[in-house]
Amino acid sequence: MPQPTPDHLPDRIQHFIDGAFVDSVDGATFDVLNPTTNEVYIQAASGQQADIDLAAAAARRAFTEGPWPKLLPRARSRVLHRIADLIEEQDERLAELETWDTGLPITQALGQARRAAENFRFFADLIVAQRDDTYKVPGRQVNYVNRKPKGVAGLITPWNTPFMLESWKLAPALATGNTVVLKPAEFTPLSASLWAGIFRAAGVPDGVFNLVNGLGETAGDALVKHPDVPLISFTGESRTGQVIFANAAPYLKGLSMELGGKSPAVVFADADLEAALDATVFGVFSLNGERCTAGSRVLVERSVYEEFVGAYAERARNVVVGDPSDPATEVGALVHPEHYEKVLGYVEIGKGEARLVAGGERPAGLEDGNYVQPTVFADVKPEARIFQEEIFGPVVAITPFDSDEEALELANGVKYGLAAYIWTNDLRRAHTFAQNVEAGMVWLNSNNVRDLRTPFGGVKASGLGHEGGYRSIDFYTDQQAVHISLTDAHSPRFGTSK
Secondary structure: OOOOOOOOOOOOOEEEOEEEEOOOOOOOOOEEOOOOOOOOEEEEEEEOOHHHHHHHHHHHHHHHHOOOHHOOOHHHHHHHHHHHHHHHHOHHHHHHHHOOOOOOEEHHHHHHHHHHEEEHHHHHHHHHHHHOOEEEEEEEEEEEEEEEEEEEEEEEEOOHHHHHHHHHHHHHHHHHOOEEEEEEOOOOOHHHHHHHHHHHOOOOOOOEEEOOOOOOOHHHHHHHOOOOEEEEEEEEEHHHHHHHHHHHHOOOOOEEOOOOOOEEEEEEEOHHHHHHHHHHHHHHHHHOOOOOOOOOOOEEHHHHHHHHEEEEEEEHHHHHOOOOOOOOOOOOOOOHHHHHHHHHHHHHHOOOOOOEEEEEEEOOOOOOOOOOOOOEEEEEOOHHHHHHOOOOOOEEEEEEEEEEEHHHHHHHHEEEEEEEEEEOOHHHHHHHHHHHHHEEEEEEEOOOOOOOOOEEOOOEOOEEEOOOOOOHHHEEEEEEEEEEEEOOOOOOOOOOOO
């Protein structure tokens, strides 16, 4: 049975610039596909340089002439809380559209919609509660830090959980008084089109939020190079991040880039193996495997290796793959045929590099769309491509180890360093391993349960800078040091001698 079409889909997806929905200046559009059929279901306006220029100009006017940057934190906080309320009121509709556009299972899409509301609530509270540094030299000087919004923030977001990840950038950028130009991923523009109505209903002034759809090499490139956009926050592939880094360099822009991952999940023999199994299966197959923090390399101590591999393969074979709109579905359709072919290509590579113990094919009965069986490779060597390269799909590589030292070498033996998951009941080992693993985030006996106050970001090829909590406040503001003398100034007197 085909996935049911959501009611009241728009006729087309437009840009949103200076408070109005508009087509591209040159009328250009691109096709948007439904992942379960790969049929074109809508046309979206395709942004070019001229559209980015209009959006950046509107955002710049709203920043220099409008009320938003000048509002007291409490006033902006009230607006952000209204945004969160509006998201929660339509969370099921958001999830329905996200599922239709991305192929994500409906229950997981609903969780992402609710997380988007929480992101706005978090920063609404943070800007009211935040305190800035003050330094006193008793009797002589008071020094304090003054924060100022930077201006127009360029936000470039990915297609894997688009609405939630857009909220992750929009909330702190707006909370700190900036205006924004959002360029969502071209594969998944549908849910982004809802932001305009949400912001308008919440009382966000025109020009503060602008959205330009389009391809990365046109709209995204123009946004990165725009002289009136002083900072860029990007989430996406490491190769794209390198291009953005190079293109932003002549303008000395502020950059925050959360890039790819090939994160290890390290399972020691003394761990709670059932809990580790639950977490590592969920960690790579949830969100269709299309998640940057997926534990896609599972490293298992040899004494429990075969037992763990057998249980893992059985779980993978029982994962429910199907219609994303069915609440029973655990893995839906991959986002786009281009990405589907990439993932299948890695599956074929893996068949020549390791032992296939589950999956590896298109699921039976799903002849159309971008469906892939949850796929498990065992005995994967560290030099294998499926060990080294990000696949971004429901594919996992399992590798044995014999010692703590070998486990650490394997964990660190890739170019990425986003997340790591460690499963052991040895407290000393857990903390020692966490301090030595090359990852921006580490979870001990846990699967990706994140406190929004903590920094999010990676090392090596996984990113540049951190966002989350006060790190987001730091990124979206300039920090100005103000020094006040409490005594007469005693400056050296130059130019007084004759």
